[in-house]
């Protein structure tokens with residue numbers, strides 16, 4: 103039988119259950135086989151068996167110690183006392199603060215007919231679940247706030263147009279232009295949010311197509327040539343050998359487009375953006391390098407967080423949503439690739455996109 107949650111050499115539970123042979127073996131096996139941390143207690147609250155998961159969490163072998171030596175949470179100890187006295191099952195929440203804060207849910211159940219196994223404690227670590235829940239709530243709050251700002255401004259303009267500016271033709275034109283800009287900002291935000299959720303939904307499905315990264319770069323350069331010209335920025339593509347990767351064309355275009363748009367928005371002072379290729383064998387790399395202001399070190403690890411911007415006003419005024427690099431990261435995760443950001447203040451930044459190469463048998467096809 104395979105126990106996927108057991109590691110090599112695991113399976114033995116700690117403690118020696120003081121019950122007759124066959125029954126002891128069965129109980130010990132049962133405790134060892136459970137994927138959650140489990141402890142067995144005798145009538146007096148002494149730990150008679152604990153599985154490997156429980157030892158990992160407690161960081162010591164509690165066998166033959168009273169449960170209060172293993173877990174110092176009053177809620178849990180009260181529950182154990184109650185279960186041993188009233189022969190009932192109880193669920194309690196408790197927190198441990200050492201070495202790091204963790205939140206557990208404990209199920210304490212009574213087992214009848216066995217002195218050495220009178221109660222069973224099963225623990226569930228809720229810490230990660232709660233972290234995810236908090237992140238989700240933060241995200242919703244953030245997204246709503248970002249949508250509410252342009253909406254409030256639209257409502258303000260509508261009121262003005264219905265009231266004070268009703269017959270003011272020049273003002274009306276000006277307000278309509280501003281309203282259009284706010285509505286477009288909302289649309290960009292919603293498009294980016296939908297994009298993120300679509301990519302997340304497919305995160306477990308690896309793209310199946312074969313895409314040449316060089317072709318993606320040339321396509322995006324052509325798409326953004328007009329924007330680049332407006333800010334007097336040259337886009338220079340340095341590679342021409344094929345770079346076939348396993349990927350989705352539209353998503354990889356979105357990746358390179360985001361990086362190039364950022365260079366146009368935030369690094370046009372560098373006058374030039376270089377796109378180069380690299381890598382061989384197992385993966386290919388596309389490097390987008392600008393010569394703009396660069397990014398201070400403390401921001402770099404946070405750039406791919408949703409809504410993280412170094413300067414919110416600057417990003418907004420350039421039509422940013424703060425979701426571009428988060429989308430890039432998610433697309434690359436789905437491709438089993440990575441984004442590597444390097445930067446030096448005053449010198450510029452480079453964004454390296456690394457994607458696994460297409461299967462060797464497809465390589466020939468992509469070269470043709």
Ligand SMILES: Nc1ncnc2c1ncn2[C@@H]1O[C@H](COP(=O)(O)OP(=O)(O)O)[C@@H](O)[C@H]1O
Nearest residue numbers: 364365368411412413417422423424425426427
């Ligand atoms: N090439 C770059 N040079 C300097 N700063 C950049 C560059 N690319 C991105 N940034 C910074 O990273 C932030 C996050 O980028 P992104 O997720 O694409 O959001 P957005 O472009 O919508 O603001 C930007 O707001 C900007 O502050």
Ligand SMILES: [Mg+2]
Nearest residue numbers: 364422426427
């Ligand atoms: Mg961007």
